[in-house]
Amino acid sequence: MDAPSSTPSRQGSPEVTVVLADDHLVVRAGMRLLLAQDPAFRIVAESATVPDTLDAVREHRPRVLVLDLTMAGQSSLPMIPALLTASPGTRILVLTMQEDPAFTREALRTGAAGYLLKEAAAEELLAAAHQVADGATYVQPVLGARLAVETPGPAHQEPVPVLGARSAAVTPGPADQEPLTVREAEVLSLLALGHTNQEIAQRLYVSVRTVETHRSRIRDKLGKDTRAELIAAARERGLVA
Structure with a gap:
């Protein structure tokens, strides 16, 4: 299986290729502008629907997929396994408005590498993208703490590492x-x-x-x-x- 695409960065190390998946143009523009400031990242595609995201991942095999959980009225959560099958080397960072820990747990269970709320600060998004690109798991502390203290469901999930933070609750x-x-x-x-x-x-x-x-x-x-x-x-x- 081919590895996710990359090209040499200005520092000589491979760039982290990224696909942005969100149905709001303004949100994608903000993420694009933010990630473009870091020479480690290169945006290779954008998508606004779940089917288009799957096509983009198949074509570009990015190192990181920044994924909204709901696009054009369709949940992307059930598609996470298919996205990883299409590109096993891709690391999925969920960026969403969903604060319910149940969504966090399910996203991680199905293969996401990170979970971040859209209200997070810009530097937190960059940190999360770097962490998942490097092979680590990234979950905001407020969500990680809730996962750790809640009674596990049937799958008896283990608590996940906690990095970054932000919430208004x-x-x-x-x-x-x-x-x-x-x-x-x-x-x-x-x-x-x-x-x-x-x-x-x-x-x-x-x-x-x-x-x-x-x-x-x-x-x-x-x-x-x-x-x-x-x-x-x-x-x-x-x-x-």
């Missing part, structure tokens, strides 16, 4: 406390695990100042700041064991 705590946003919950869990602000910033692809802002909001909402208090608060919310 909230994580509830005691009734008398203001709920944390998911980003704040991610920062809280990492603080509770002993990570420094610098380490958290690197892990979440944000600035140290942003981490400091989240930490200040956590302190204001919870009235807690010491590591012991943060660990207790994170355990209370099921963020750490």
Whole structure:
């Protein structure tokens, strides 16, 4: 079987060929503009329907397929195995609005290498694309955490590695406390695990100042700041064991 196509990059290493599959022209244009800024990537095709995506993958055998879960009213989830059969070397990065962990689990079960929400920051998309191209699995922490704590289904899926982050949902705590946003919950869990602000910033692809802002909001909402208090608060919310 032929390997996914690639050509030498300006740095001398193979370019990562990419197919963009999304039925929204503006979304594809944004992804194209973002990936074009990184010399490691080369866009070889775009598609707006599930059948066209399958044709593009067969023709170009890209290293990475950035795939929306719903295109032109049709779910692309059932087509993931067929896409991988058409090009076994292709790594599929799902980029979607679907926050339900059930979609994440099913996408990974059927062969996707990554799962990212469309609200993710630009640098997170780049990081995810690099990770899956390099053979790693990429799942946003909020979704990975939900997969890890939920009761496994019939297939008893193992928790997946967690990299990157972003979501606007909230994580509830005691009734008398203001709920944390998911980003704040991610920062809280990492603080509770002993990570420094610098380490958290690197892990979440944000600035140290942003981490400091989240930490200040956590302190204001919870009235807690010491590591012991943060660990207790994170355990209370099921963020750490």
